[in-house]
Amino acid sequence: MTIPLAHANGETAMAESNADQIEYWNGPSSDKWVTNQQRMDRMLGAFSDFAMRQADIGPGERVLDIGCGCGATSHALAAHVGPSGQVVGVDVSRPMLDVARGRQTDLPVSFVEADAAAHDFGANRFDLLFSRFGVMFFADPDAAFAHIGRAMNPGGRLSFACWRPLSENPWMLQPVLVAKDFIDLPPRPGPEEPGPFSFANPERVRRILTSGGFSDIEFTPHDHEMVMGETVEQAIQTAMEVGPVGTAANEADTDTRAALNKAMAEKLATYAKPDGIRLGAAIWCVTARMP
Numbered sequence: 001m002t003i004p005l006a007h008a009n010g011e012t013a014m015a016e017s018n019a020d021q022i023e024y025w026n027g028p029s030s031d032k033w034v035t036n037q038q039r040m041d042r043m044l045g046a047f048s049d050f051a052m053r054q055a056d057i058g059p060g061e062r063v064l065d066i067g068c069g070c071g072a073t074s075h076a077l078a079a080h081v082g083p084s085g086q087v088v089g090v091d092v093s094r095p096m097l098d099v100a101r102g103r104q105t106d107l108p109v110s111f112v113e114a115d116a117a118a119h120d121f122g123a124n125r126f127d128l129l130f131s132r133f134g135v136m137f138f139a140d141p142d143a144a145f146a147h148i149g150r151a152m153n154p155g156g157r158l159s160f161a162c163w164r165p166l167s168e169n170p171w172m173l174q175p176v177l178v179a180k181d182f183i184d185l186p187p188r189p190g191p192e193e194p195g196p197f198s199f200a201n202p203e204r205v206r207r208i209l210t211s212g213g214f215s216d217i218e219f220t221p222h223d224h225e226m227v228m229g230e231t232v233e234q235a236i237q238t239a240m241e242v243g244p245v246g247t248a249a250n251e252a253d254t255d256t257r258a259a260l261n262k263a264m265a266e267k268l269a270t271y272a273k274p275d276g277i278r279l280g281a282a283i284w285c286v287t288a289r290m291p
Contacts (some may be wrong), residue, residue, distance in 0.1 A: 051161045062085060116144065133163070
């Protein structure tokens with residue numbers, strides 16, 4: 001698949017460094033997010049809402065939404081800025097962007113299929129850089145934030161949500177603890193490698209943002225019980241489709257998958273509440289400013 005990423009030679013090189021992530025988010029993983037888009041938006045909505053409150057968005061502002069996926073955050077941001085503002089959602093996933101562009105709206109929102117680490121957004125264009133779990137996958141985050149920072153106005157703001165460590169996120173940890181007794185899970189990415197927990201360490205994130213030219217960097221923790229599904233069966237589906245368990249489980253034999261599903265059901269049932277299967281989730285909301 002050919003994806004329009006960049007024009008200048010240096011930007012093309014940065015795009016190529018993210019090639020693995022681009023391939024990943026245009027494959028089966030992207031299809032799963034598209035299929036479960038409404039459930040995922042309900043699961044993650046509390047985190048984007050919190051990051052938007054921390055951003056203190058005003059009418060008429062221009063916002064760049066990195067890793068916008070199926071567009072829920074971009075449309076919510078556009079409601080904040082109103083008709084005099086502008087929101088640009090950027091993502092590498094064509095299937096997700098097809099969903100985003102298909103949402104009916106009169107809001108000032110548009111979408112770009114591109115690698116944000118490389119795409120030429122122009123200079124001094126945005127008042128706010130926003131992301132819900134979209135910035136942890138840059139192959140070279142130092143270069144990516146330096147590049148994106150050039151598209152921000154002086155005094156522009158940053159607000160993004162990223163996961164705190166796996167140990168603080170039972171919604172992903174518990175399925176992993178169950179699955180490891182039945183299947184061989186893929187190795188976890190290293191602390192400097194792209195992945196869902198690559199921004200869990202505030203010292204690393206502070207270094208990256210400082211290198212990119214940002215200042216006034218702050219980390220605000222936010223904890224929330226996330227509904228993984230209204231039923232145990234839905235929660236198992238979430239556990240199998242978000243995170244490392246699903247791919248490895250699909251490669252297991254029928255008996256192993258059946259035993260894993262039984263054990264997963266028993267564990268997740270212990271988290272049942274009247275409105276569904278609730279497990280804890282923990283993020284940092286990172287805010288900063290471009291001088």
